[in-house]
Structures are given as C-alpha cells and as structure tokens.
Amino acid sequence: MARYPIDRYEHPGLPAALRQLRTRAGLSRAQVAARAQGQVSAVYLAQCESATRTPSKAKLDVMLQALGSNRAEFEALLAARVDEGAEWDAVPAALWDRGRDELLALYDAASGAQRAELLAFARRLAP
Structure with missing residues (x-):
C-alpha cells in the first residue's frame, strides 16, 4: 500500500470550506479531532485548513462527519463559493x-x- 494515498480530494476552496464548517459548528480543531476519535489530529486539520496538506477522500469524510456534515453538503458549499479574491469585488x-x-x-x-x-x-x- 502506498504511503500517500492517490485519492486526494483536491479543490482550491477546500481549506476555506473546512474552516467555514468548523466555525459554523462552533468547534475548535481539538474538538473536531476528539470527535474524529483519533482518526484525524488537530494539527492535521490545521494543515488542511491552511492548504499545506490535502486530505484523502476517506480522511475528508472523517473530518466532515466530525464537523456534522457530509460530502454532498461540502460539495454544495464548494460550488456556492465565489472565486478566491472575488469577495472584494462587491x-x-x-x-x-x-x-x-x-x-x-x-x-x-x-x-x-x-x-x-x-x-x-x-x-x-x-x-
């Protein structure tokens, strides 16, 4: 088995959407990690939120479940987001x-x- 999964969930809006879901839930990164029951650490979540790491699809699903969300809602959130920087236009x-x-x-x-x-x-x- 490869050390780094090739089934990464890559999207430019992923970090901001993860932060948005976490703040909407009113959770700290440590609380999300606790809800994930050791499958995701607070440091890993911080790295995903800062775009220094890209989660596998399986890890993303774990994070979303800990955030009280799911892939369908997450993808809808990504689709609704404006392009980076466009929020300053209006x-x-x-x-x-x-x-x-x-x-x-x-x-x-x-x-x-x-x-x-x-x-x-x-x-x-x-x-």
Missing part, C-alpha cells in the same frame, strides 16, 4: 461604513500628536 457598503466609523472614533480619541501621525500616514497612502 463588498457591502456597510462594511466600509463600519471601518470609517471606527477610524473616526479612533481619531476623536487620539491626542494631537497621534492625529497628526494618523493624517501623515493617510496622506502617504493616498494616490
């Missing part, structure tokens, strides 16, 4: 408004020297 205005409001609050709370430093930094970023 960021809702509310997100930018919250950032602006936070920046204004920080500016209001800053000392005169901090305000001058913040303005100088913003001017360096301006085109």
Whole structure:
C-alpha cells in the first residue's frame, strides 16, 4: 500500500470550506479531532485548513462527519463559493461604513500628536 494515498480530494476552496464548517459548528480543531476519535489530529486539520496538506477522500469524510456534515453538503458549499479574491469585488457598503466609523472614533480619541501621525500616514497612502 502506498504511503500517500492517490485519492486526494483536491479543490482550491477546500481549506476555506473546512474552516467555514468548523466555525459554523462552533468547534475548535481539538474538538473536531476528539470527535474524529483519533482518526484525524488537530494539527492535521490545521494543515488542511491552511492548504499545506490535502486530505484523502476517506480522511475528508472523517473530518466532515466530525464537523456534522457530509460530502454532498461540502460539495454544495464548494460550488456556492465565489472565486478566491472575488469577495472584494462587491463588498457591502456597510462594511466600509463600519471601518470609517471606527477610524473616526479612533481619531476623536487620539491626542494631537497621534492625529497628526494618523493624517501623515493617510496622506502617504493616498494616490
């Protein structure tokens, strides 16, 4: 038997989808590993979530079961995901408004020297 299975589940959205399922379930990596009953470690899950490892289909099924999901739901999640980076194409205005409001609050709370430093930094970023 080969040391590294050739039946890897490869998809560019796999790491993000695994993280999404884990956070949706409200589980830490250690909790997922405990639910997998020793078949998957927290370190292995972290490596899969960071795209440094690609799980075999069997290991993916173990992880999905521990996450309270299955392959059909996982593949539907992958199909629904946008291309990497495309989420920045249409960021809702509310997100930018919250950032602006936070920046204004920080500016209001800053000392005169901090305000001058913040303005100088913003001017360096301006085109």
